[in-house]
Amino acid sequence: MPPILNNRYQISRTLGSGGFGETFLAEDTHLPSQRRCVIKQLKPIANNPQIYEIVKDRFQREAAILEELGSGHNQIPSLYAYFELDTQFYLVQELIEGVTLTSKMQEEGILSESSVKEILTNLLPVLDYIHSKGIIHRDIKPDNIMLRYSDHLPVLIDFGAVRETMGTIVNSQGNPTSSIVIGTPGFMPSEQAAGRPVYSSDLYSLGLTAIYLLTGKTPEQLETDSRTGEIIWRKHISQISPSLAMVLEKAIMSHPRDRYSTAMAMLQALQPLAQTITSNPSSSKTTVVSPPPVVASSAQTIPSTSSPSNQNNTKTIILGSFIVGGLISASVVFGMIMTRSPESSSENTATQQALLPSPSVTTQPIESPIENTVNPSPSPSPSITPQPPENKPSPKQAIPDYYSLINNAQYETSWKHLSPQFRNNSQLHPNGYISYVDWWQRVNFVEIQEVRMVEEGAEVARVETRLKYLMKSGREASHYLRFRLVWDAETNNWLIDDAKSL
Numbered sequence: 001m002p003p004i005l006n007n008r009y010q011i012s013r014t015l016g017s018g019g020f021g022e023t024f025l026a027e028d029t030h031l032p033s034q035r036r037c038v039i040k041q042l043k044p045i046a047n048n049p050q051i052y053e054i055v056k057d058r059f060q061r062e063a064a065i066l067e068e069l070g071s072g073h074n075q076i077p078s079l080y081a082y083f084e085l086d087t088q089f090y091l092v093q094e095l096i097e098g099v100t101l102t103s104k105m106q107e108e109g110i111l112s113e114s115s116v117k118e119i120l121t122n123l124l125p126v127l128d129y130i131h132s133k134g135i136i137h138r139d140i141k142p143d144n145i146m147l148r149y150s151d152h153l154p155v156l157i158d159f160g161a162v163r164e165t166m167g168t169i170v171n172s173q174g175n176p177t178s179s180i181v182i183g184t185p186g187f188m189p190s191e192q193a194a195g196r197p198v199y200s201s202d203l204y205s206l207g208l209t210a211i212y213l214l215t216g217k218t219p220e221q222l223e224t225d226s227r228t229g230e231i232i233w234r235k236h237i238s239q240i241s242p243s244l245a246m247v248l249e250k251a252i253m254s255h256p257r258d259r260y261s262t263a264m265a266m267l268q269a270l271q272p273l274a275q276t277i278t279s280n281p282s283s284s285k286t287t288v289v290s291p292p293p294v295v296a297s298s299a300q301t302i303p304s305t306s307s308p309s310n311q312n313n314t315k316t317i318i319l320g321s322f323i324v325g326g327l328i329s330a331s332v333v334f335g336m337i338m339t340r341s342p343e344s345s346s347e348n349t350a351t352q353q354a355l356l357p358s359p360s361v362t363t364q365p366i367e368s369p370i371e372n373t374v375n376p377s378p379s380p381s382p383s384i385t386p387q388p389p390e391n392k393p394s395p396k397q398a399i400p401d402y403y404s405l406i407n408n409a410q411y412e413t414s415w416k417h418l419s420p421q422f423r424n425n426s427q428l429h430p431n432g433y434i435s436y437v438d439w440w441q442r443v444n445f446v447e448i449q450e451v452r453m454v455e456e457g458a459e460v461a462r463v464e465t466r467l468k469y470l471m472k473s474g475r476e477a478s479h480y481l482r483f484r485l486v487w488d489a490e491t492n493n494w495l496i497d498d499a500k501s502l
């Protein structure tokens with residue numbers, strides 16, 4: 001290796017070497033500052049002029065993607081330059097002054113739960129960003145995440161796609177294809193090992209990275225449950241909050257269907273936990289569950305008023321009831337509602353009407369006095385909004401709390417967050433709790449995109465929400481719901497008493 005590469009970069013030392021070449025620390029002699037940089041050398045595996053041209057073409061495209069990613073997110077190194085030299089390819093990247101998670105672990109030992117949560121919370125938006133560009137990293141592991149000294153933020157290095165390009169060969173049909181699977185055994189899920197990575201493959205790898213940081217165990221050192229095929233890891237941690245354990249459990253499920261389908265969904269499942277640990281639970285922190293900028297920019301806001309037509313009202317009532325309470329016998333109708341436009345057919349409307357809950361429960365106008373609440377004490381006058389006592393939780397927080405339980409499959413607890421009246425509604429829950437659980441088991445994740453207070457009284461409150469349902473079937477649907485909450489002094493909680501679509 002010449003001391004000066006491409007007549008410009010003075011090599012200081014080798015940082016690492018892998019199957020496709022070496023990584024160097026260098027100085028850019030063409031800049032007055034002699035800026036330090038990292039140079040990644042890549043060697044194509046095939047020694048064939050025809051393939052070389054294909055690799056060159058692909059390398060250029062991958063470099064363009066890296067340039068875009070690096071300039072679009074501060075936790076991805078910038079691409080300063082790229083070039084080819086003597087049939088080898090080079091990427092010149094921003095030097096991240098920091099430490100890889102592997103080195104940190106080796107130096108300091110296992111990380112605390114709060115450090116791991118912080119890393120996850122700061123890394124998931126980066127994954128969301130690259131996924132929003134249609135890119136799967138494919139090699140998330142402790143070696144490829146650096147904690148930057150200056151701001152302690154995790155930075156994602158070493159994207160897999162460029163290396164894959166170097167593995168280009170021509171298959172027996174004469175088409176260029178990659179001969180290699182990118183990823184690291186143990187950290188990559190089976191669908192990726194089979195050459196079919198999906199976005200949640202990165203979440204799987206991230207989950208195992210977090211487990212490595214918490215336990216010091218690499219995936220190869222963890223056993224697998226021979227009955228379910230899932231990884232057994234919890235016994236290696238003396239103490240972990242059940243909520244973080246559930247998030248990690250879901251992230252590393254062997255089947256992609258059972259994992260979080262998006263980085264934001266995983267982040268959202270994590271955030272109420274961070275909030276519980278770090279903030280005053282009585283303060284309203286709904287910004288924590290607000291959508292990330294990517295989602296928010298394209299999303300609609302909650303309609304400020306609602307005057308649905310009768311037909312829409314019908315749909316609304318059923319939908320709202322299903323979404324909160326769950327109705328086993330009507331799940332087929334729910335499926336139809338989720339996939340059809342608001343102008344549902346008269347046939348569907350008839351089916352829906354047959355399933356209408358009692359009008360006294362769901363059709364009362366928002367301004368009408370609330371009856372049948374759990375707490376028999378008189379409702380306050382609508383014109384007076386009493387100040388809630390200091391230690392009383394915000395009704396706004398009741399919604400993310402409820403869905404956090406749902407997302408963590410804590411159905412027994414979430415069921416208790418419904419008012420007795422809502423639970424006992426036989427049209428909503430013909431078999432009580434069994435119907436409720438049966439319904440929720442079909443839902444992969446509920447994303448809370450917005451929560452807005454409409455009315456806050458001492459005993460009754462109303463909030464409007466924008467939710468996104470990610471079904472296990474792969475369907476997605478957005479819903480605007482208005483919740484009525486009733487205060488339960490006994491449990492010191494706001495209980496969900498009703499929900500209507502807007």
Ligand SMILES: Nc1ncnc2c1ncn2[C@@H]1O[C@H](COP(=O)(O)OP(=O)(O)OP(=O)(O)O)[C@@H](O)[C@H]1O
Nearest residue numbers: 015016017018019023038077093094095096157158
């Ligand atoms: N942008 C960067 N800033 C600072 N250090 C980096 C950067 N990129 C890589 N490194 C350091 O160089 C080491 C090796 O780099 P890298 O992981 O890219 O390649 P490798 O291990 O040689 O091969 P492979 O690409 O097969 O993983 C990393 O562990 C990291 O310490």
